Amino acid sequence: xxxxxxxxxxxxxxxxxxxxxxxxxxxxxxxxxxxxxxxxxxxxxxxxxxxxxxxxxxxxxxxxxxxxxxxxxxxxxxxxxxxxxxxxxxxxxxxxxxxxxxxxxxxxxxxxxxxxxxxxxxxxxxxxxxxxxxxxxxxxxxxxxxxxxxxxxxxxxxxxxxxxxxxxxxxxxxxxxxxxxxxxxxxxxxxxxxxxxxxxxxxxxxxxxxxxxxxxxxxxxxxxxxxxxxxxxxxxxxxxx
Numbered sequence: 440x441x442x443x444x445x446x447x448x449x450x451x452x453x454x455x456x457x458x459x460x461x462x463x464x465x466x467x468x469x470x471x472x473x474x475x476x477x478x479x480x481x482x483x484x485x486x487x488x489x490x491x492x493x494x495x496x497x498x499x500x501x502x503x504x505x506x507x508x509x510x511x512x513x514x515x516x517x518x519x520x521x522x523x524x525x526x527x528x529x530x531x532x533x534x535x536x537x538x539x540x541x542x543x544x545x546x547x548x549x550x551x552x553x554x555x556x557x558x559x560x561x562x563x564x565x566x567x568x569x570x571x572x573x574x575x576x577x578x579x580x581x582x583x584x585x586x587x588x589x590x591x592x593x594x595x596x597x598x599x600x601x602x603x604x605x606x607x608x609x610x611x612x613x614x615x616x617x618x619x620x621x622x623x624x625x626x627x628x629x630x631x632x633x634x635x636x637x638x639x640x641x642x643x644x645x646x647x648x649x650x651x652x653x654x655x656x657x658x659x660x661x662x663x664x665x666x667x668x669x670x671x672x673x674x675x676x677x678x679x680x
Contacts, residue, residue: 467532471525471677476501487525489564492518492573501673507573508541508669518573520552521663523675524564527554528658530680533628535663535672537588539620542668547590547618549670552662553628553635555583558605563660575666579607583659586628586637586645590618599637599644603653611647616640631680 478485478498488503490496495506495513505519506512539547557563558581570577578585585602597618601611616639618624627638633655637645649655663672 466680468679469676470527470531470679471523471675473675474501475503475673484521487523489522489524489567491520491522491567491570492516495519496521499671502538502671503663503673503675504540504669504671505663505665506540506669507665508543508667510541510543510669512669514669516573517667518575519665520570520573520578521672522552522563523661523663525677526658526660527677527679530631531629532678532680533661533676534678535626535675536623537626538623538671538673539618540669540671542590542620542670544667545590545592545594545620546667547594547620548666548668549588549618549624549626550664550666551586551588551626551628552578552664553584553586553630554656554659555581555604555662556656556659558582578662579604581605582653583656584635584649585664586635588618588624588626588637588639588644594619597639597644601635601637601645601647603649603651603656605653608651608653610649610651611645613644615644616642629680 475498480499482497493507493514493516506514507517507519509517537549583604587600591598596614597616599613624639629636633649
């Protein structure tokens, strides 16, 4: 009798564990994935992407490369924003690799625009001409979160900043980890409700519940941004949680 009882308890435990694993697996869905390997080296971006600022943006060696380093290698602005023309909403995980090729003065600027939209309701692609030079201030009139990962002259201690637009409101700032040239960093951004985390190589560098400034940004598009830096991004994956 005792043996049967133990077997029953064991079976219930296995069923509960299996259900938990199944429910976890079915609540995560890959919404977008791109490794850029299917495109030949070209100055043209895929149809769902466009850029503002530097014209030195291209697919190169299976990566998305943007050069805004102003070292006469084809860039015409010291800024670059590359938009993914897909609207995302809800709880999300966003993963990608980022690698600084060169940056005068070790600025090593890796920016990210999360869930951006135009307060007027127009699509950002429709209003792109007004931001052709990619100047930073023009984005601060839009809706969305700005997350910055940079060396700021000191690659041994990275600077992380989390801001809210419109208004460029500072929500969190941390000095930790590193931000070096010629090193590939694996970045994961998660948004669950109004809590947002930013992790580099498995280290959580920002963790903020957005309860200030503007209402929570619940939907919008994603932008890959840099300043006075030549870098590439790769292996982009967006998962609904």
